[in-house]
Amino acid sequence: MNVLETACRRAIAYRLSIGNRKVRPERSYAQMRLDFAEPLPENGSPDEAVIKQLADLGEAGLMQVVHPGFFGWVMGASSPVSVAADWLVSAWGQNAAMHHSSPTAAAVEETAAGWLTEILDLPRESAVGFVSGGTLASFTALAAARGELLRRIGWDCEAFGLFGAPPIHVFVGEDVHTSVLSSLRYLGFGAQRLIRVETDDQGRMRGEDLARSCASVCGQKLIIAQAGQINTGAFDPFLQLAEIAREVGAWLHVDGAFGLWARADPQLRAMTEGVEMADSWVVDGHKWLQVPFDSGYAIVRDAAALQSSMATRASYLPTQDMNDRVPSYLVPELSRRARGLPTWAALKSLGRAGVVRMVRRHCDLARQIAHDLGSVAGIRVMNDVVLNQIILRFGEDSDSVEARKSLATAVIDLLVDEGQIYVGGALWRGEWVMRISVISADITEKDAKAASQAIVSAWARISASLSEDERSTGLSGR
Template sequence: MTNERALLERTAEIAARYLDTLDTRPIRADADYDAMLAAVDRPVPEEGLDPADVIEELARLAEPGLVAMGSGRYYGFVIGGALPSSLAADWLVSAWDQNTGLAQVTPAASALEAVTGRWVLELLGLPAHSSFAFVTGCQMAHVTSLAAARHAQYDRIGYDLPARGLAGAPPLRVVVGGKRHVTLTRALQLLGIGAEQEVVVPVDDQGRMRVELLADILAGDDAPTIVCLQAGEVNTGTFDDLATGIAVAHDVGAWVHVDGAFGLWAATSPGLAHLVAGHADADSWATDAHKWLNVPYDCGIAICAHPLMHAAAMEYAAPYLDVAKAAERDPMGFSPEFSRRARSLPAWAAIRALGRRGVAAMIESSCASARGIAEGLVAIPGCELLNDVVLNQVLVRFEDDARTSAIVAAVQQEGEAWMSPTVWDDRAAIRISVSCWRTDEDDVRRTVAAFARAAVAY
């Protein structure tokens, strides 16, 4: 019989050893995908292996291909780290193995999710009556929120979408900004809303939707409409004028959805909350806890100011389900998933460990680090800052595409820090996203120094 305690203790030892190396190990992986595939690709084993040996083999095989995403010097793709409290809670989630769908089946996890959702609403300054769902990420948070939007807009004109489906449905119009995130487009496609139904609004030099154009765009068309605004452009970190955009959209009966994958967390900071002014008047929001709340992957959050529309879009009644009483909240009633792990519990642990003040301090610290990196980089000859550093995003480039690409590749290869190459206004650029709780002044110094070395070499 497997000694589960010994197995878990050894697993914890391997995990702790990895975490202990985050400050010194290269941020990049030592082996690329092809090398890793060559190392692990083998036939299905005919015979089993002792679980302890399986874990040792897994750790040994994976080690060369691991990227130090939890490091304070990993700045790629707005990926947060994992707070100790949220990591430990995530281990418990796996050990408890609760399928958090029905409240009567998993009362502890379901009750904790209800409280965690309320805490999130309070932290983000969103209406207390809003419904919410903890999903895999912002991609599915968009799908969930926009499904509610689609249902509500068709319901408003008397079209029974659940009964009649999309075939033959009146045209639906979706208004988006020119710099919307790809996950928003993918969510629309998953919901049967194609590119020809999108109306794209031009943006300014920072990626903000030009909301002064919105009234004219919305006028003269009575099609059911969804307007998608952005809180935190993924390259510049900038915000659409949410208050104006929401007011204009609501004047014509449009539903307003806010993509706040990371930027919505600015609402937790007294010094940054002005960036999301008016956001609470929207109809739905999407964000990620595995970005700036620093919980382990995966944890997105869909939030809706119209719980009845949200629940109707996620209808889950079936003869074999003991649907919960009105006083109980079934998590699956607001999520596209029936089977779902208790991913809200690491978020509960993060908020419980930090408190309101600690969450705000974590967000503010990331923004201060971003400003410090920007200040250090612009002192390097040839480096141009492309954005106003209003949040946690730094966007830079060097004199031309070739040098820009060479420098970011050199920094990545050195392993001292890792950030994403990107394209901004058809030119190569470098995007630095600061969203890990570990990032401190020493990480800022080491990051700037890595760029300085690369700039000398190229």
Template sequence: MLDRTARIAADWLRSLDRRPVAGPATVDELRARFAAPLPDNPADPLLVLEELARDVEPGLLGIPSGRYFGFVIGGGLPAAVAADWLTSVWDQCPGFYACGPAASVVEEVTGGWLADLLGLPAYASFAFVTGCQAAHLTGLAAARHHVLRAVGWDVEERGLAGAPPIRVVVGARRHVSVDRALRFLGIGRAALRIVPADRAGRLDVTELAAALGATAGPTIVCAQAGEVNTGAVDDLDRIADLTAGRGGWLHVDGAFGMWAAASPELRHLVRGVERADSWAFDAHKWLNVPYDSGLAFCAHPDAHRAAMSATADYLVQGGPGEPRDAVDWTPAFSRRARGFAVYAALRSLGRRGVADLVERSCAHARHFAAEVATLPGCTVLNEVVLNQVLFRFDDDRTTDRVLHRVNESGEAWLSGTRIDGRRAIRLSVCNWQTGDRDIARALAAFRAAVADVPAHG
């Protein structure tokens, strides 16, 4: 079974350069392949594997390809993919040291590596979670505990009913996952103070100062390192000054932009990020670790642990000085041993390799932006500071039709968005496999689409 699985996987990876990035099957065709009654009897596992691989193939996106630019999604580094396969075979549960001793220690070491690589405090606590959504939930749960404890309220004991109101100050161009995490934590939209953003999506610091000065009480500020459309980074140093001056908690959404801190060339963009109280980011984006892999870090381990920990008589848990039990830091009990793949990625790349991956992606984005801007009717809408390129054509109809032609060609896959009430296209570069040839193929697809769209009205 495992030998055959390896051959199927190798064939898939070898096909990426020549196959369309988007699978050709429609949703009805895919449903027809799988929509059968649940079998009554067992089947040969090898046959199940062969048929599964055959039936999913037309509906697979070439996300591991160097020509997938649709969302900020990395591929899978060879060492990380191999470690991820072994993670499934080993089947360890690092929620408790007793259920996964090696997995627990690997996470402990890898968390330290990440703090060092990204310039975060060495004393920061951390959690391996499913992605940035769960990382926001973790960091903001610690924030909720901390700001309420400062005014004498034990939220873990008493809940939110009757608690002093928490105000959360956010930018107008924040990611939706921040709001969603706050909602999960019982902090509704009415608690948000929304600060205007500039054209690039950066939080307006002058308006932030006014918002912080307008009210008092427990306060959380959410800043951003890497706006989802433009890649812009908030002025984290000034935001840290203002937040600390009001006794608030600063949480940073660094889903992909945090990785700029690993680059000597780009780390100035996130200056001040180390001054935050909590950070949320992904490894399945720029570190190119297979899904699902997110990280939450917290500069206040006591608040982090108080918000997350759980105990029961039947559990085997250590105390202070004992091996680390991840259940004290994550929202999950049972979970995948995500640390193995992250460890393998960092070990295979090293400090220089991570920096090169980030810098190379940004260089490809700048080159694409410079070239696509020469196409008739095309306007690049952002200063390309990281790996995001935002652009549009003369009108919404043309923009959408050009995007559709490119995606339909199979040469590349990008996603659309809406900015200032108008349609736009966004290109994200964060795959370790993306090279000059991939960018050239994407540009050629756009040239062909632009030439073809007017011809067809």
């Protein structure tokens, strides 16, 4: 058992060393491949030596996602309490498939499911499936949607699949998250036959265009909205979309992987108004709730529809009462780690008030960063900072789009290399922008100020390095 203590010691030492590390990995993927490349060992090694080698070699290739200077993608910071619960999950070796295989896992998951619908204020009768993340949560909820929409017109999708089935028209906003497209693909909807709905300058679906598109086709309809656009953090107009969905008898699904947490906060809640009228929702634990990775929730109002699409039965599996909450009847997997436990621990530790404080603080800090940077010559905040996402353009109107892309890339590369913070880039409305996602659990006002200063300093150096010629020729040489 010393091996568990070794792992625990190394994990704690790593977390304590975070402030002294660069945010980016010290060593690249190419270097790490070489470090780990070795033939399959013919003979084993002592357990402690194995873990020591993994930690000694592995730490150099870690992205410091738990660092308060990490602003990349949209990733939570694996809070200590939920990591500790996750350690128990692994050490206990429980399979969360059934009540019989782990009464503890089933019971804790059930409580956590109730807490989730309560804190997000979604219909309490909804079923919650604990899956590996937002992509699988969309897959799971949309499988329920597919089955139910076809069942309503007399087609048993679970029995006969999609071969010869009546069509379902799927509506997505132009700025839908790519993971939704993946889940639709896995479900046989096909990426090319989706109906794209126009969005506004923040990426919000235009209700009028959705209504028009819905009126242009006959048959069953599935509308996919989002709470928290990946770049801008914007929310779709749910009241309007829900009304359209009701009128045309559509299933309304909401991808709220990170943004739906705003609903917990009375000050931010207005942006989510009407979202409760949807039929299914996706939220991640491994984003704003700070649960370690492998944590997403598929929340479906019609629990029976979810069970019909997911339940697994076999003679060797104990019969379970459909009136009880059977964990594996709500997710694609049978065997599964007890994902509910870290979520339970995070919610128990934070409480409703702790979640609200954290989400609000992150949004306040995002506004502060946007405010600090928005007044700097040559930097433009490209979104309305309504949540925790900021996107920045670098360069002047007189520079070409290509030149501005070069500038943004140079600033991002410099910042990443220096390692005080980590930020990424993305294409937004034809413009290459820096993305800043404020989501790290422990980030303070001081960290946010330091991040703004780092960006200003990097921008000053990049812009000073341009010659007059480069500037006037649109930086074409860059």
